[in-house]
Amino acid sequence: NAGVTQTPKFQVLKTGQSMTLQCAQDMNHEYMSWYRQDPGMGLRLIHYSVGAGITDQGEVPNGYNVSRSTTEDFPLRLLSAAPSQTSVYFCASSRTGGTTEAFFGQGTRLTVV
Amino acid sequence: DQQVKQNSPSLSVQEGRISILNCDYTNSMFDYFLWYKKYPAEGPTFLISISSIKDKNEDGRFTVFLNKSAKHLSLHIVPSQPGDSAVYFCAASLVGTASKLTFGTGTRLQVML
Numbered sequence: 001n002a003g004v005t006q007t008p009k010f011q012v013l014k015t016g017q018s019m020t021l022q023c024a025q026d027m028n029h030e031y032m033s034w035y036r037q038d039p040g041m042g043l044r045l046i047h048y049s050v051g052a053g054i055t056d057q058g059e060v061p062n063g064y065n066v067s068r069s070t071t072e073d074f075p076l077r078l079l080s081a082a083p084s085q086t087s088v089y090f091c092a093s094s095r096t097g098g099t100t101e102a103f104f105g106q107g108t109r110l111t112v113v
Numbered sequence: 114d115q116q117v118k119q120n121s122p123s124l125s126v127q128e129g130r131i132s133i134l135n136c137d138y139t140n141s142m143f144d145y146f147l148w149y150k151k152y153p154a155e156g157p158t159f160l161i162s163i164s165s166i167k168d169k170n171e172d173g174r175f176t177v178f179l180n181k182s183a184k185h186l187s188l189h190i191v192p193s194q195p196g197d198s199a200v201y202f203c204a205a206s207l208v209g210t211a212s213k214l215t216f217g218t219g220t221r222l223q224v225m226l
Contacts, residue, residue: 004156031211031212032212033212033213035216041218042117042202042216042217042218043157043214043216044216045213045215048213050212058213090156090157092212092214094212095211096209099145099208100211101147101162102147102159102211102212102214103159104149104156104157104158105156106154106155106156107154107155107156
């Protein structure tokens with residue numbers, strides 16, 4: 001089984017361009033999340049979803065949009081890329097319920113020039 | 114406002130000895146804590162977790178200790194092996210909200226031969 005799959009693995013954008021980072025999971029998990037990792041700052045939550053049709057903002061949502069039309073997919077959209085969005089992006093999924101862990105994809109390294 | 118702190122950016126340990134990684138948190142509402150291991154160019158992988166109703170959880174060479182009064186947890190790796198060399202992240206959440214993890218900044222562990 002693939003787990004959490006992110007595409008692309010690398011991307012270079014020009015300032016002002018838009019793009020969508022894809023995330024798919026095959027574990028039938030209800031919860032999905034997007035994080036960004038910047039040097040010295042750990043992972044920070046951008047947006048999350050507790051089920052199809054339900055999304056909410058995390059700690060650093062500005063400049064990003066999400067939607068969740070299926071259980072499997074949770075794309076992250078950059079509307080107008082800025083150099084401050086240069087980062088490594090991780091998608092995660094987890095089961096519902098009490099004490100469960102999140103499973104992470106391999107990440108997308110995004111550079112905005 | 115860093116709610117989860119890992120004050121040691123790096124740690125070097127001899128192979129076969131104990132590695133102790135520390136984590137402090139400020140939000141007393143957190144009741145579920147996780148440790149993730151991350152290799153370069155890969156996503157974080159779940160290592161071990163502990164609920165706030167416990168003070169210790171073991172899984173093979175890995176043990177996590179929780180001191181709720183001090184808002185402190187630690188990860189012990191015994192014996193340390195070269196393959197344990199990675200960045201370790203401490204994360205915290207509320208039970209039932211695995212989609213919303215708050216991460217520390219990470220500790221880079223190097224296990225020397």
